[in-house]
Amino acid sequence: MSSEATTGATRSLRIALSKGRIFNETMPLFEAAGISPAEDPEKSRKLIIPSTEPDVEFLIVRASDVPTYVQHGGADLGVVGKDVLLEHGGDGVLEPIDLKIAQCKLMVAGFPGTDLNSNKRFRVATKFTECARRHFAQQGRQVEIIKLYGSMELAPLVGLSELIVDVVDTGSTLAANGLVPLEHISDITSRLIVNRASMKIRHTRISEILARIAKAVD
Ligand code: ATP
Ligand code: PRP
Numbered sequence: 001m002s003s004e005a006t007t008g009a010t011r012s013l014r015i016a017l018s019k020g021r022i023f024n025e026t027m028p029l030f031e032a033a034g035i036s037p038a039e040d041p042e043k044s045r046k047l048i049i050p051s052t053e054p055d056v057e058f059l060i061v062r063a064s065d066v067p068t069y070v071q072h073g074g075a076d077l078g079v080v081g082k083d084v085l086l087e088h089g090g091d092g093v094l095e096p097i098d099l100k101i102a103q104c105k106l107m108v109a110g111f112p113g114t115d116l117n118s119n120k121r122f123r124v125a126t127k128f129t130e131c132a133r134r135h136f137a138q139q140g141r142q143v144e145i146i147k148l149y150g151s152m153e154l155a156p157l158v159g160l161s162e163l164i165v166d167v168v169d170t171g172s173t174l175a176a177n178g179l180v181p182l183e184h185i186s187d188i189t190s191r192l193i194v195n196r197a198s199m200k201i202r203h204t205r206i207s208e209i210l211a212r213i214a215k216a217v218d
Helices: 021-032 063-071 082-088 129-138 172-176 196-201 203-217
Strands: 013-017 048-050 056-060 077-081 093-098 104-110 123-126 144-147 163-168 180-188 190-195
Touching (some): 082 104, 082 180, 093 196, 129 180
Parallel strands (some): 013 056, 123 144
16 A cells, blocks of 8 residues: 555545636636546536546635645645745645746835835735735834734825735736825745645655646646
8 A cells, every 4th residue: 555545645635726727827827737527616506516527626716725734734726826835834834836927026016206205104004914014024114913804095185094915917007096006025926835734744646747737837
């Protein structure tokens, strides 16, 4: 009996990912690697979707929950934006492949002409509270962080904050709301992440899948 079988590693491998942008941009890579979903999650209410590989299934979760599922072993693998991973902290997960999809930048933004070096104690609205806290602490700047769950660009327009921290791609959402990027925090792409224990227990199968996906990325 193989070591993988003796450790009870016979259930399906679970890959957590979110609907929308991540799913749409990840699928061509997985399909090139020979792993396709049996159903379209946009059309199904199912949260566990089988794949063309009998021992692999997709879990449909919120983007910000992917690292939590993988950290605690609810999923063996996951696809997640580096922004979400930075915010989570990455405990208990390996990050073996940069999928180079969903490219954007994590930025500080605000009204044109905002002087970040003034002594003012800025209010910063963001869903990336940990990233924002770390960034401003590294700069030695005192800020007040205001937690939001979306539509961050609205906050300066209604006086909730002077600054936001959010992902920026084309810049059109900022521009449409009279805001500009002020400071770069990090370049962002989506990453394939793996639960540390799964990687040990199911090393042969996971390594084989990683190799196929890495080849698809290249
Ligand atoms: P949640 O549902 O948990 O709030 P979300 O709405 O941020 O998550 P998506 O909009 O699908 O989820 O974004 C998923 C990932 O795609 C983000 O974590 C980020 O890495 C990347 N991303 C977000 N916005 C853009 C964008 N405009 N262009 C390119 N990539 C983006
Ligand atoms: C993200 C993000 C910004 C926007 C940035 O939101 O929160 O609002 O994209 O992209 P841009 O610089 O190209 O305007 P969301 O996921 O809602 O954006 P979407 O409209 O691209 O889905």
